[in-house]
Amino acid sequence: MENPADQTIALPVGWRALTPGPSDVPDLHALRAAHETAARGTTGAGLADVETEVVGDGAAVRTHLLVRDAAGAARGWATVHDRAAGRVLVAALVDPALDGPEADALAAALLAWAEGTAAEVARGRDLTATQLDSGAFEPDARQQRWLAAAGYTRVRTWLQMSRPVQDDDRGPAAEPAPGAVVRPVRRAADGMPDEADLVAVHDVLEQAFADHFNHHEETFDEFLDRLRADPGHRWDHWWLGELVDGDVHRPAGALVAGASLDADGTPVGSYVEYLGVLRTARGRGLASALLDAVVTDAAERGRRSVGLEVDADSPTGAADLYRSLGFETKYVTQSWHREITLGTP
Structure with a gap:
């Protein structure tokens, strides 16, 4: 369904932005899977996870924006998740088949929309500031470049570990x-x-x-x-x-x-x-x-396995404990943060 409030983002002629519904879930799942595969060579994206986030039990604390091109293909997806007071999770995915200035412009538009939406979330909690918390896979230089251009700073590295059973x-x-x-x-x-x-x-x-x-x-x-x-x-x-x-x-x-x-x-x-x-x-x-x-x-x-995430810089030495118990790093992710001030609510 169309959401007029979302139409202010800059898009190429014929493209449209909308709030996704149940019929959009398969395309969003495919977009996430393509993003993960391009970024780290494989995907763990599950259809049930996307369904939960967009139209299921997790939808109440999330706001989504889907961008489709003139042919109707899903090209971009932004999510703002009200994670806790003063912390908003931001995700902005761009179809990896889209490249060059067109991809850069769409990423910038999605991140700008996410910032504005996160500000509204913070105002709804009567806050005057909030943290925007996004992330990237370690090999994904494109996503990292987009986050840096939007004012985010890389602040942490996380080891995604797994142990065979x-x-x-x-x-x-x-x-x-x-x-x-x-x-x-x-x-x-x-x-x-x-x-x-x-x-x-x-x-x-x-x-x-x-x-x-x-x-x-x-x-x-x-x-x-x-x-x-x-x-x-x-x-x-x-x-x-x-x-x-x-x-x-x-x-x-x-x-x-x-x-x-x-x-x-x-x-x-x-x-x-x-x-x-x-x-x-x-x-x-x-x-x-x-x-x-x-x-x-x-x-x-x-x-088959047990997985977990650990702060690569944890002062408790947790990663060493996990390695001693048979856990190995499968891939690495990064946290990127930006603090925004809203003024008086």
Whole structure:
């Protein structure tokens, strides 16, 4: 459907900008897959992910703009995601078959639209400033050039790591040091999780990441809504690590994972969304035990791999821990940021 507010972006004659709907999802999926393949040689883009973001449970916190050329082909796609107070995720994809000044102009138009839309998101939260958080694959010089031209600065590098799952990964998971335990989040007979455990997971992760790069506090409801919107979400992929003193169990670590789906929506791997341990509990083996729990679980489910993302510059040395447990870097991504000031709301 057409969105008149979006028609102010500069486009070639005959091209049009619109807010995408259900019928546009296959073209958007193809555009994302083409972008990833051109940038890093392969794609992990799933149709279910695009559907969730555009018309499903994740659509409420996202605003999209699709650009079609005069022949109707999808040529560009911008997304603004209200990720947390003061942080807006920005994505701008241009058809890799489009090149030269035409591609440059479309990228600039998409990023300018995203900035204006992000400003409206910030105003809706009564903020006077916000961060625009975008990214690029490390080999993708074109995307990096466009972000730099739009005023973004490269601020971080991320390792996308994976570990194959073998038959001998089945069996009892490793235990942490004495005085610590790892267990799945409790669930009722109907499969729904115990709310107190979910609160504990959220609290642990907020505290564990409070001093980490670019952490923005997220409310409990925002946290749950965002994770539940993911097609790979599974309540039985959540674990808590606890310190034990007699009968007292104190939450001190948490791991949230989900299923990695193939093109048909079948779970083929597990993916670690979050792994955090309180500073006061580090050195007790909780992180290793939580990771072993998800690897063991993946093996018992017949999954092929476990994946995760880690800050290449993490002061905790997390990447070294993951390498010691068999994880290898598959590809590298970058974070690009821009801060914008809006003035008085």
